[in-house]
Amino acid sequence: MSVKKISLKENIKKTIHVIKVISGVSKKYIFVFIFQSILSSLFPYIAIFFTYLIIDGVVNTLPKADIMIYVYWLIAISLFIGIVRNMLSYLNQVYSVELNYNLDSKIASKTFELDYAIVEDNNTMKLLEMAEEGCHGNGGLKAYCEYVLSGILTSIFSIIYGGVLLVGLFLVKDTNDTSFMARILNSPFSIVILLIGLIISFLVSRYVMKKNNEKSFEVMMFNIDGNRKYAYFNQICNNYKFGKDIRLFHMQDMFLNRMKEFRENVEIPWREYSIYNTKMMAISILGNKALSFIAYIYVGLKAMYGLISVGNVVAYVASIALVSQAVNMIMERYSKLHLFNNYLDHYFTYLNLKSKKEYGTVDTIDLENLSITFKNISFKYPNQKEYALKHINLEIKSGAKLAIVGLNGAGKTTLIKLLCRLYEPSEGEILLNDISLKSYTKDVCDNLFSVVFQDFKLFSYSIKDNVSSGLDGDSDKVIETLKKTGLYERVHNMPKQIDTVIYQRSKENGVEISGGEAQKLAISRALYKDSPIVILDEPTAALDPKSESEIYEHFSALVDKKTAIFISHRMSSCKFCDEIIVIDNGEIVEQGHHNILVKDAGLYSQMWSAQAKYYLES
Numbered sequence: 168m169s170v171k172k173i174s175l176k177e178n179i180k181k182t183i184h185v186i187k188v189i190s191g192v193s194k195k196y197i198f199v200f201i202f203q204s205i206l207s208s209l210f211p212y213i214a215i216f217f218t219y220l221i222i223d224g225v226v227n228t229l230p231k232a233d234i235m236i237y238v239y240w241l242i243a244i245s246l247f248i249g250i251v252r253n254m255l256s257y258l259n260q261v262y263s264v265e266l267n268y269n270l271d272s273k274i275a276s277k278t279f280e281l282d283y284a285i286v287e288d289n290n291t292m293k294l295l296e297m298a299e300e301g302c303h304g305n306g307g308l309k310a311y312c313e314y315v316l317s318g319i320l321t322s323i324f325s326i327i328y329g330g331v332l333l334v335g336l337f338l339v340k341d342t343n344d345t346s347f348m349a350r351i352l353n354s355p356f357s358i359v360i361l362l363i364g365l366i367i368s369f370l371v372s373r374y375v376m377k378k379n380n381e382k383s384f385e386v387m388m389f390n391i392d393g394n395r396k397y398a399y400f401n402q403i404c405n406n407y408k409f410g411k412d413i414r415l416f417h418m419q420d421m422f423l424n425r426m427k428e429f430r431e432n433v434e435i436p437w438r439e440y441s442i443y444n445t446k447m448m449a450i451s452i453l454g455n456k457a458l459s460f461i462a463y464i465y466v467g468l469k470a471m472y473g474l475i476s477v478g479n480v481v482a483y484v485a486s487i488a489l490v491s492q493a494v495n496m497i498m499e500r501y502s503k504l505h506l507f508n509n510y511l512d513h514y515f516t517y518l519n520l521k522s523k524k525e526y527g528t529v530d531t532i533d534l535e536n537l538s539i540t541f542k543n544i545s546f547k548y549p550n551q552k553e554y555a556l557k558h559i560n561l562e563i564k565s566g567a568k569l570a571i572v573g574l575n576g577a578g579k580t581t582l583i584k585l586l587c588r589l590y591e592p593s594e595g596e597i598l599l600n601d602i603s604l605k606s607y608t609k610d611v612c613d614n615l616f617s618v619v620f621q622d623f624k625l626f627s628y629s630i631k632d633n634v635s636s637g638l639d640g641d642s643d644k645v646i647e648t649l650k651k652t653g654l655y656e657r658v659h660n661m662p663k664q665i666d667t668v669i670y671q672r673s674k675e676n677g678v679e680i681s682g683g684e685a686q687k688l689a690i691s692r693a694l695y696k697d698s699p700i701v702i703l704d705e706p707t708a709a710l711d712p713k714s715e716s717e718i719y720e721h722f723s724a725l726v727d728k729k730t731a732i733f734i735s736h737r738m739s740s741c742k743f744c745d746e747i748i749v750i751d752n753g754e755i756v757e758q759g760h761h762n763i764l765v766k767d768a769g770l771y772s773q774m775w776s777a778q779a780k781y782y783l784e785s
Contacts (some may be wrong), residue, residue: 178501181508182316186191189308192269196262196312200552203255204317208324208493210248212332215485217241223478258520263309272309273518274298279437282522283589288549291520298517308514311507316501322493329490336466336483340474349472355464364461365494375451376502382440383506396429451495462487524588527606532599532615534699537730539563539586544595546585555581557753563730568740570733572771573750579734579777580621582750583702587616617693621705621734623674625685627670627677630658634691648695651725694725701726704734747771 190197217237224234262707276297278286285291337355351357436602462703466483469475475483479657494723556578563569573577586597588604597604604612625633626684649655661667661678667687670677680688693701741747741761749757749764749771757769 176506178505182504182510185308185311185508185511186316189214189266189312192273193262193266196259196266199255199258199262200312200317201320202260203252204320205324206248206252206255206398208321210245210252211489212325212486213244213248214241214490215332215482217244218485219478219482222481222754223476226477238472259313260323266309274514277518277520280522281520282524283584284549284591285520285522294513294517294520297513301550303493304776308511311511313324315500315507318496319504320498321498325493326497328487328491329493332482332486333490335479336469336475342473344472346472348468349474350474352465352469353474360461360465362434364457364652366492367457368491369494369498371453371457372451374499375447376499379444379447379502382443396425396603442606459488459491462491524591525605526609526612527603528608529602530608530611533605535565536600537565538600539700539730540598540601541582541586542596542598544582544585544592544597546581546590546593548590554593555753556585559755561748561755561758563732566728566730567746568726568731568733568744570735570744570747572735572741572747572774573752575769577660577750578753579750580704583618583704583732583734587618587702588612615698616700616702617696617698618702619686619693619704623686623689625669627668629663629666629668630661630678630688631665633669633688634695636696643784644695645691648691651694652687652691654684655689657684690725700730702732702734 187195217240220237221234221241224237267509274295281291289312309470337358339353339355342349342353462484466475466480466487470477471481539562541559543560544556545554546556547554559582571582585592586604599607599615630647630649631640631642634648635641638660642665646655649658649665657680658665658667668677669680690703693703733741735741744761747757747759747761747764748755749769751770757767757771766772
């Protein structure tokens with residue numbers, strides 16, 4: 168992958184856009200880095216100007232007191248600028264934290280905003296990785312300001328200051344020397360000599376930076392996938408939750424070898440780039456030395472012919488060097504601007520992703536008579552040829568207790584994901600109270616379901632926050648919900664009760680909970696939300712038979728008059744339900760009450776018989 172070519176106009180347009188984004192995130196940060204650029208460019212010229220005055224004062228035998236005044240001014244101004252620069256540097260660090268936080272928040276907010284189906288897509292995950300790289304890596308917005316924009320601004324101010332000091336170099340002086348060389352050096356057109364040096368240095372730097380950026384971007388894009396895989400394995404090795412399996416199955420060498428492999432694959436292109444970069448820098452140094460050589464000869468000859476003073480020699484040579492550096496820096500940083508804009512394209516591309524899911528305007532729904540209808544629903548996952556669900560027709564009445572059973576991969580969880588609008592049906596329609604699910608507003612859809620998926624996630628926060636999801640944190644309601652799921656006694660005996668943090672990912676010492684306790688906590692979270700439809704996907708998989716029995720015995724009280732949908736491999740859960748549907752290979756193959764289905768010779772009866780001994784022993 169090569170650097171995408173961007174015209175000057177496009178670069179300026181993109182730069183203005185980036186500045187607007189940064190300004191919207193942190194105006195103070197923009198102000199600080201601009202002020203830093205002004206002072207950084209001014210600082211060396213202060214030293215040059217007063218050094219020139221001091222040297223000429225010594226050569227011209229000025230009084231010591233007059234010379235010391237220059238020294239005092241130099242010290243005072245340098246001290247003042249140094250203090251201000253340190254203050255700005257401190258403020259830069261403070262505001263850069265705000266900048267990075269807000270940039271991360273934009274990515275996180277966009278990720279939450281996007282459709283689940285889009286986020287889960289592999290192409291989106293790759294784009295997210297590149298967006299994060301653009302935001303914080305070589306193309307980071309902080310580096311964009313402090314390295315690229317600040318460098319360009321500093322260089323522009325440096326050229327202005329240098330130009331002011333160099334005006335005297337090209338003024339015509341009164342001299343008695345009428346030699347050919349003196350006339351050439353005393354002509355304002357002698358500036359052409361320096362311009363030739365500047366042009367040589369500029370062209371060499373331009374060539375070097377262009378080649379360097381192309382190579383750098385190529386290596387960076389090549390390594391994104393390798394870095395992502397390395398980070399994944401590194402995260403596994405550092406996550407204590409994986410520790411038991413890794414130790415017991417002796418997987419350490421496998422993970423370490425994979426990490427080494429990905430690390431080496433990433434490092435090889437960078438080593439090659441480092442060698443290439445060294446060669447290019449050598450060429451750039453030669454170009455700069457050519458300018459220095461021309462400048463020293465030109466200024467030295469002017470001094471020899473009495474056209475400038477000794478102090479002028481120091482000031483002019485230093486100023487020419489600084490102007491040369493500024494011109495080269497503008498070229499270099501503009502080249503980086505071009506490169507960084509390519510990086511940041513991924514960041515802005517991700518932020519500009521649009522959700523495909525559509526919502527309607529219906530903002531009310533009759534919860535007392537809530538019915539769900541699956542009308543000829545078929546669905547296949549993105550990039551898959553086979554349908555996960557085929558021609559599903561199903562009606563769930565208000566307050567019904569429905570069990571969905573079937574073998575692994577039959578399509579049970581997929582059905583629930585469609586109902587919750589995590590995915591959209593490929594064919595058919597889902598109706599709520601005979602109105603298409605798409606016709607309701609997002610708020611209505613979000614508040615309809617309390618779901619516990621089989622791969623539910625808890626977080627290293629307090630019990631209270633995990634149950635209430637940070638919605639309102641009603642302590643009494645949290646305790647009441649924990650009592651319903653049989654978890655309150657365990658929580659009551661914890662160090663801080665419902666304020667106890669779980670897991671070792673917080674700054675506080677977390678409490679480890681068992682798989683069964685985690686599952687009860689997840690069920691508590693679903694019940695706390697108090698949605699009209701409760702969906703439990705394998706809700707008792709990690710529970711022991713006694714705890715499972717308690718959950719089912721109190722099932723009616725737990726869900727009250729709500730509509731409840733159970734997905735389970737354990738047939739015992741089905742006895743508590745009004746109706747059972749059996750899904751096989753994406754289709755509903757049986758439907759009815761437990762007592763009826765168990766007598767038939769269908770799939771449900773086979774599954775029941777296979778687990779009968781387990782139920783008897785339980």
